Amino acid sequence: MLNISEWHETMLYHRVQPCGPVPTVEDEEGIYPYVSYCETAKRPDLCRFRMMAIENEWIKVTVCPDLGGKVHSLIDKSSGKEILFHSGSIRPVRILPRMAFISGGIEVSFPIAHTPVQIETIHACVKQIGDRLYIWCGEQEIRYGMQWTVEYSLGSDDRYLTQRTLFHNPTSQAHSWMSWSNAALPARSDSQFHFPSGQVLRHADVLEEIEWEKNREYLLADYDRMQGFFWRTTDCHAFGVYTPSLGTGLYHIADPVETPGIKLWIYGNGPHEEWAELSVARRESYVEIQAGPLVEQSDNDKLKPGERHLHTQYWIPSSKPLDIRELQLPEPQLMEAELIPLFDWAPHTMTAPWSRLVEAYRLGKSDLIPNPPGAEECVWPPSGMEHLGEAMEWASQYADEDKRAQWTYYLGVWLAGRGDIDECLELLNSVETDWSCAFLGRLLRVSKQDYAASLEAYRKMDSPAWALHPQVFIERDITLSHIGPSTLEEREQWFEQVDSLLDDGLMERKAWFLFDKGALLEAKAILEQHPFEKVHQRYKRSELWQLIVQSMQSTETKVPDNLGEDDLETYGAYRVTESLAVEQ
Numbered sequence: 001m002l003n004i005s006e007w008h009e010t011m012l013y014h015r016v017q018p019c020g021p022v023p024t025v026e027d028e029e030g031i032y033p034y035v036s037y038c039e040t041a042k043r044p045d046l047c048r049f050r051m052m053a054i055e056n057e058w059i060k061v062t063v064c065p066d067l068g069g070k071v072h073s074l075i076d077k078s079s080g081k082e083i084l085f086h087s088g089s090i091r092p093v094r095i096l097p098r099m100a101f102i103s104g105g106i107e108v109s110f111p112i113a114h115t116p117v118q119i120e121t122i123h124a125c126v127k128q129i130g131d132r133l134y135i136w137c138g139e140q141e142i143r144y145g146m147q148w149t150v151e152y153s154l155g156s157d158d159r160y161l162t163q164r165t166l167f168h169n170p171t172s173q174a175h176s177w178m179s180w181s182n183a184a185l186p187a188r189s190d191s192q193f194h195f196p197s198g199q200v201l202r203h204a205d206v207l208e209e210i211e212w213e214k215n216r217e218y219l220l221a222d223y224d225r226m227q228g229f230f231w232r233t234t235d236c237h238a239f240g241v242y243t244p245s246l247g248t249g250l251y252h253i254a255d256p257v258e259t260p261g262i263k264l265w266i267y268g269n270g271p272h273e274e275w276a277e278l279s280v281a282r283r284e285s286y287v288e289i290q291a292g293p294l295v296e297q298s299d300n301d302k303l304k305p306g307e308r309h310l311h312t313q314y315w316i317p318s319s320k321p322l323d324i325r326e327l328q329l330p331e332p333q334l335m336e337a338e339l340i341p342l343f344d345w346a347p348h349t350m351t352a353p354w355s356r357l358v359e360a361y362r363l364g365k366s367d368l369i370p371n372p373p374g375a376e377e378c379v380w381p382p383s384g385m386e387h388l389g390e391a392m393e394w395a396s397q398y399a400d401e402d403k404r405a406q407w408t409y410y411l412g413v414w415l416a417g418r419g420d421i422d423e424c425l426e427l428l429n430s431v432e433t434d435w436s437c438a439f440l441g442r443l444l445r446v447s448k449q450d451y452a453a454s455l456e457a458y459r460k461m462d463s464p465a466w467a468l469h470p471q472v473f474i475e476r477d478i479t480l481s482h483i484g485p486s487t488l489e490e491r492e493q494w495f496e497q498v499d500s501l502l503d504d505g506l507m508e509r510k511a512w513f514l515f516d517k518g519a520l521l522e523a524k525a526i527l528e529q530h531p532f533e534k535v536h537q538r539y540k541r542s543e544l545w546q547l548i549v550q551s552m553q554s555t556e557t558k559v560p561d562n563l564g565e566d567d568l569e570t571y572g573a574y575r576v577t578e579s580l581a582v583e584q
Contacts, residue, residue: 001056001057001156002054002055002056002128002131002133002154002156003053003054003055003056004052004053004054004126004133005052005053005055006050006051006053006126008048008049008050008051009048009049009051010046010047010048011046011048011089011090012045012046012047012088012089012090012091012281013044013045013046013089013090014040014041014042014043014044014045014089014090014092015041015045016037016040016041016092016100016119017037017038017040017041018035018036018037018038018378019035019037019038019505020038020378020469020470020471020472021375021376021377021378021435021438021466021469021471021472022439022471022472022475023380023417023439024036024380025413025439025442025443026442026443027442029096029538031112031116031143032143032380032383032416033142033143033350033380033381033382033384033417034142034143034350035350035378035380037092037100038094038470038503038505039094039504039533040092040093040094044089044090044091047090049064049067049090050064050065050121050124051063051064051072052065052124052126052135053073054126054134054135054153055075055133056154056155056156056158057077057156058077058078058157058158058159059074059075059076059154059158059159059160059161059317060074060075060077061073061074061075061135061152061161062074063135063137063152064105065122065123066120066121067090067102067105067119068115068117068118068120068122068137069108069122069138069150070105070106070107070108070118071084071105071106071152071183072084072104072105073086073105074106074161074250074315074317075317076248076317076318076319078319079247079319081246081247081248081319082248083185083250083317084104084105084106084183084184084185084250085103085184085185085186085187085284085286086104086105087102087103087104087279087280088280088282089280089281090102090119091278091279091280091281092118092119092279093278093279094533094534094536094538095114095535095536095537096537096538100114100118100119101114101118101279101536102119103184103279103280103286104279104286105183106163106181106182106183106184106315107181107182107184108150108163108165108179108180108181109178109179109180109182110141110148110165110167110177110178110179111141111146111148111175111176111177111179112178113297116141116143117139117141117346120346120348120350121347121348122137122139122343122346123136123137123343123346124136131156132153132155132332132333132334133153133154134152134153134335135151135152135153136149136150136151136340136341137149137150137152138166138342138343139343139345140170140342140343140344140345140346140384142345142350142351142382142383142384142385143382143384144169144171144175144177144383144384145170145171145382145383145384145385146167146168146169146170146171146175146177146303146384147166147167147168147169147170147343148165148166148167148168149165149166149340149341149342149343150163150164150165151163151164151165151340153332153334155332155333158330158332159316159317160315160316160317160330161314161315161316161317162313162314162332162334163181163312163313163314164311164312164334164337164340165179165311165312166308166309166310166337166340167179167303167308167310168303168307168308168309168342169303169304169305169306169307170305170306171305171384171386172386173305174302174303174304174305175303176300176301176302177300177301177302177303178292178294178297178299178300178301179292179293179294180261180263180290180291180292180294180297181290181292181313182288182289182290183250183252183289183290183315184286184287184288185241185243185249185250185286185287185288185289186243186248186284186286187220187243187266187267187276187284187285187287188220188243188245189219189220189269190220190221190243190244190245191219191241191242191243191287192217192218192219192242192243192244192249192321193220193241193264194218194239194240194241194242194251194321194322194324195212195218195229195231195240195262195324196231196234196236196238196239196262196324197213197214197235198211198212198231198232198233198235199211199231199232199233200229200230200231200232201229201230201232201296202227202228202229203227203229203230203568203571204225204228204569205225205567205569206569207569207571212229212231214235220266220268220269220287221269223266223268223269224268224269224270225267225270225271225272226265226266226268226275226566226568227265227268227568228263228264228265228266229265230261230262230263230295230296230297231262231263231295232295234256234262235325236324236325236327237254237256237329238251238252238253238324238327239251239252239262239264239289239324240252240289240318240322240324241264241287242318242320242321242322244321247319247320248317248318248319249317249318249319249320249322250289250315250316250317250318251316251318251322251324252289252313252315252316253313253314253316253327253328253329253330254291254311254313254314255312255329258293258310258312259291259292259313260293260295261290261291261292261293261294261295261296263288263289263290263292264288264289264290265287265288265290266287266288267286267287271561273285275534275536275566278534291313292311293309293311297571298571310337314329314330345382345385349379350379350380350382351382353370353371353372353373353379354381354382354385354388354391356368356370357369357370357388357391357392357395358385358387358391360391360395361390361391361394361395366398366399369395369398369399369400369403371403372395372403372406372407372410373410375406375409375433375435376435380410380413380414380417381410381411381414381417382414382417383417383418388414389411389415389418392407392411393411395407396408396411405431405433408427408430408431409427409428409431409435409436409439411427412424412425412427412428412431412439416439421443421447425440425444425448428440428443432460434463434466434467435466437457437458437460437461438457438461438472438475440454440457441454441455441457441458441472441475441479442454442475444457445475445478445479445482449482451479451482454479455479455480455483458472458476458479468497468498470498470501470503470505470506471505473494473498473506474505474506474509476494477491477494477509477512477513478509481512485516488513488516488517491513491516492513492517495510495513502530504530504532504533504564507526507530507532508527508532508541508544510526511523511524511526511527511541511544512544514526515544515547515548515551520548520551523544523548524545524548524549524552527541527544527545527560527563528560528562529562530562531562531564532562532563533564534565534566535564535565536566537566537568538565539565539570540565541563541564541565542559542565542567545560545563
């Protein structure tokens with residue numbers, strides 16, 4: 001019995017607030033051309049999401065194209081139980097470089113860890129070929145222009161889900177990439193970790209290598225904190241988690257030659273469980289079992305022009321514990337890899353206006369040039385569209401006269417996003433608008449360390465709204481702080497204009513200002529009293545608090561929890577470098 005179904009499902013959705021209108025080029029907390037987010041709404045909306053499912057007699061798999069193509073549900077029909085963790089709402093949690101991590105299901109990431117399109121719509125299609133059902137999800141990602149497709153399939157008698165992931169680089173340059181598939185499972189104290197014995201890198205508040213023993217029982221109850229484990233050596237190539245109190249488990253197996261990466265992520269029993277609860281509607285934790293074509297999360301690979309990469313893996317739901325050393329690698333009859341579809345740009349707001357412009361340029365019809373996105377819309381030209389620059393240069397000459405400056409600005413943004421900072425600076429200096437000055441101020445500070453010129457750019461802004469927007473305010477204050485003590489009075493005047501706003505970023509910068517001013521007690525009080533929203537893989541507030549207590553010659557060592565930053569040791573290429581990686 002094979003069946004395909006499609007529908008829309010209404011779910012709770014907590015909307016996210018963009019950091020601001022300054023493009024994420026040279027933003028250490030962003031990845032261009034994606035918008036970064038700074039906070040999540042406390043109250044959810046109701047939102048409809050497209051779902052598509054494939055099922056046979058044993059398994060039903062539901063995929064959501066509107067959430068980056070993740071597996072939303074995996075039901076073991078022999079027991080009638082859901083195998084995957086379900087968060088109860090779509091509630092993004094901030095993790096650098098984008099605040100878009102959502103828990104639950106199975107996520108496939110590319111070209112950075114935690115896919116930047118977790119809350120975006122991508123292409124998807126479903127089809128039956130012979131006695132096998134296929135779902136394909138994918139897009140041409142907008143950072144580099146590489147294509148990725150994840151394929152989920154079920155044969156008529158399969159008791160496992162087959163996943164193939166295809167990457168293709170159709171561009172003229174080599175690009176860096178990483179990829180992990182993360183399956184989230186409900187966590188209980190009795191959850192059992194069935195993983196290979198071998199050498200394991202443990203990533204917690206320390207980085208250390210440990211031995212994962214073959215004959216020891218590993219339970220969630222044994223751990224009191226969040227941590228990750230990466231397998232460097234193994235005695236088998238299967239792993240999984242089984243929870244007796246739920247009667248459910250999920251196992252993974254793959255050919256170690258093409259999919260060697262094995263990872264376990266847990267929050268443990270204890271204070272770190274609240275980090276798991278950030279993304280859910282109820283107080284419940286989860287664990288993640290992860291696999292990928294790279295061994296560790298500190299690894300990146302390169303995809304050369306025209307090159308393709310394909311790896312295969314299998315997910316096995318179970319209502320009983322399995323012996324990982326007895327699991328055999330499945331051998332399903334799959335369609336030829338050359339027939340796996342590759343997709344163009346996904347139909348979302350980040351690509352739509354630019355695709356229309358390219359089409360107008362291709363036709364040579366200036367009357368079809370669309371209106372450029374408003375600067376406040378945070379829709380920036382994708383650096384992955386290789387020939388978009390030609391179209392914007394054309395638009396800057398032939399568009400309506402009042403739109404030409406905007407197209408020139410966006411051409412500069414696109415150039416900066418592709419690493420051509422000097423050419424971008426030249427264009428920005430020819431467009432004296434509030435939005436170009438805001439972007440110019442950051443580029444001059446970060447790329448050129450020219451703080452005087454950066455400040456001059458900010459001072460050219462006319463709009464009070466732009467000047468006081470928290471993102472622009474923060475960028476300007478960083479520039480002023482680099483200039484030194486002579487700017488303290490000017491900084492204080494700016495802070496007086498926003499002293500009733502409780503934005504996390506503004507409060508953090510105010511603490512820095514007070515620290516620079518020597519008002520250590522006041523700076524410390526802000527950090528310890530303001531309820532900062534939590535964020536993974538960011539440590540700026542913690543570092544500032546430590547600087548303050550050191551300056552006060554205090555013996556305090558425990559960083560306050562309300563700073564909202566985790567205590568993990570810095571590790572891992574959680575994103576590729578901000579500059580475009582080109583293989584010479």
